[in-house]
Amino acid sequence: ISLEDNSCDQEGPTLQVQASTGIKITDYATSQTFLLPRSIRTLTTSSFSGEKRFVCPHCSKRFKCFSQLEIHERSHTGEKPFRCTLCGKRYAQKGHLYTHQRTHTGEKPYLCLHCGKGFIQKCTLDMHQRTHTGEKPFICVKCGKGFTKKCNLNKHLTVHSDPTTGLYVESGQHDLNIR
Numbered sequence: 001i002s003l004e005d006n007s008c009d010q011e012g013p014t015l016q017v018q019a020s021t022g023i024k025i026t027d028y029a030t031s032q033t034f035l036l037p038r039s040i041r042t043l044t045t046s047s048f049s050g051e052k053r054f055v056c057p058h059c060s061k062r063f064k065c066f067s068q069l070e071i072h073e074r075s076h077t078g079e080k081p082f083r084c085t086l087c088g089k090r091y092a093q094k095g096h097l098y099t100h101q102r103t104h105t106g107e108k109p110y111l112c113l114h115c116g117k118g119f120i121q122k123c124t125l126d127m128h129q130r131t132h133t134g135e136k137p138f139i140c141v142k143c144g145k146g147f148t149k150k151c152n153l154n155k156h157l158t159v160h161s162d163p164t165t166g167l168y169v170e171s172g173q174h175d176l177n178i179r
């Protein structure tokens with residue numbers, strides 16, 4: 001076994017640090033157990049104790065695995081290596097691509113607890129569930145009325161726009177003239 005094994009998967013040797021005896025390493029591939037003497041423990045624990053040795057050159061955030069750093073770095077570089085094979089849209093993270101591809105496959109893994117309706121994204125489900133719970137997180141700043149959806153609030157906001165002055169009030173800005 002290599003002491004420089006920094007891979008992220010769980011298939012490598014596992015490590016138990018025992019305060020009194022030293023380091024016990026169990027290699028599940030061979031079912032062998034190694035006990036490292038205390039003298040070399042000080043040299044090896046740092047590489048095993050979860051030290052985050054991969055540092056982002058952009059923001060100095062630290063990561064345990066190179067793959068984690070790689071994914072994080074894309075948030076700085078804007079690199080999007082995951083491409084949808086069906087429509088060509090690109091994504092920085094695999095998970096985002098998977099979520100997107102559900103729009104093609106029709107897969108709806110997020111089910112409403114109240115009515116059983118399926119949704120592609122968790123946020124869409126959350127939004128839908130508010131129609132059951134009556135939660136209205138979008139509040140009109142003008143009159144305090146609550147709305148379940150942002151688009152409904154936006155629609156409502158036109159009520160407060162005054163057509164006689166030609167001013168359309170949107171997100172606190174008064175410089176939009178609709179005439």
Ligand SMILES: [Zn+2]
Nearest residue numbers: 056058059061
């Ligand atoms: Zn960074």
Ligand SMILES: [Zn+2]
Nearest residue numbers: 084086087089
């Ligand atoms: Zn697509």
Ligand SMILES: [Zn+2]
Nearest residue numbers: 112114115117
């Ligand atoms: Zn529902």
Ligand SMILES: [Zn+2]
Nearest residue numbers: 140142143145
């Ligand atoms: Zn209002």
